[in-house]
Amino acid sequence: MYELDPRLAADTIMVGSLGISDVLLMNDSRWFWLILSPRIEDAVEWHELHTDQRQDIDFEIANVAAVLKGMSSCKKVNIASLGNIVDQLHIHIVARNEEDENWPNPVWGHGNRVPYHEDASDQIVEVLREHLDLEIL
Amino acid sequence: MYELDPRLAADTIMVGSLGISDVLLMNDSRWFWLILSPRIEDAVEWHELHTDQRQDIDFEIANVAAVLKGMSSCKKVNIASLGNIVDQLHIHIVARNEEDENWPNPVWGHGNRVPYHEDASDQIVEVLREHLDLEIL
Numbered sequence: 001m002y003e004l005d006p007r008l009a010a011d012t013i014m015v016g017s018l019g020i021s022d023v024l025l026m027n028d029s030r031w032f033w034l035i036l037s038p039r040i041e042d043a044v045e046w047h048e049l050h051t052d053q054r055q056d057i058d059f060e061i062a063n064v065a066a067v068l069k070g071m072s073s074c075k076k077v078n079i080a081s082l083g084n085i086v087d088q089l090h091i092h093i094v095a096r097n098e099e100d101e102n103w104p105n106p107v108w109g110h111g112n113r114v115p116y117h118e119d120a121s122d123q124i125v126e127v128l129r130e131h132l133d134l135e136i137l
Numbered sequence: 138m139y140e141l142d143p144r145l146a147a148d149t150i151m152v153g154s155l156g157i158s159d160v161l162l163m164n165d166s167r168w169f170w171l172i173l174s175p176r177i178e179d180a181v182e183w184h185e186l187h188t189d190q191r192q193d194i195d196f197e198i199a200n201v202a203a204v205l206k207g208m209s210s211c212k213k214v215n216i217a218s219l220g221n222i223v224d225q226l227h228i229h230i231v232a233r234n235e236e237d238e239n240w241p242n243p244v245w246g247h248g249n250r251v252p253y254h255e256d257a258s259d260q261i262v263e264v265l266r267e268h269l270d271l272e273i274l
């Protein structure tokens with residue numbers, strides 16, 4: 001049975017569930033950073049999924065990336081499936097800007113997480129839910 | 138008309154062309170690192186491609202990732218579309234291992250590229266071409 005990895009759960013805030021993936025907000029206010037966690041038991045490597053699973057997840061990746069870009073007007077969306085620390089398959093979708101921390105280098109492994117103030121994350125999650133409601137759910 | 142970004146061309150060795158993407162070997166011997174460069178003019182953001190383009194590219198991503206994992210027996214494949222430095226759409230497919238440089242942190246933005254000796258890259262490209270011939274072309 002699928003269960004969200006406890007390290008991912010500890011570092012993120014649940015936004016909601018799409019058809020195949022849960023959407024998580026990384027609790028790190030340095031970047032606007034979402035994670036899709038497909039609810040597929042024992043999934044680790046992208047290329048080991050079935051083609052139809054990849055297509056379903058990719059549909060959600062593209063929609064979430066479009067919402068992220070629309071909300072943030074970021075310069076570039078970074079999309080990645082790494083899994084060097086948490087091997088449970090999950091996809092990072094991150095809004096990047098030239099003035100943000102560690103630009104143009106990656107967000108992973110850079111410094112320490114700066115959690116949101118609860119009001120700020122509540123507001124982001126609310127707006128995300130409105131947009132994902134409209135466009136995906 | 139599509140033309141490979143000159144910065145990507147300078148840092149990589151051409152392996153060959155698949156149906157929609159060119160396959161490049163990053164000329165950095167610290168990691169076994171491939172790049173797919175879809176031959177689509179002005180492509181930048183993954184989510185702005187048409188669904189059928191994403192599906193075609195993803196088919197190639199999955200095949201190249203499987204070849205990379207088969208050749209390297211790596212612990213984890215990292216797949217990413219970043220584009221913070223070169224905005225032309227390109228997908229990184231990188232073999233990672235616990236003993237490699239900067240594990241478990243990412244390969245991007247870490248230290249300086251260590252080019253292959255030509256014999257070594259020739260051999261890798263040859264094996265890649267055999268495997269990609271068999272499995273994709």
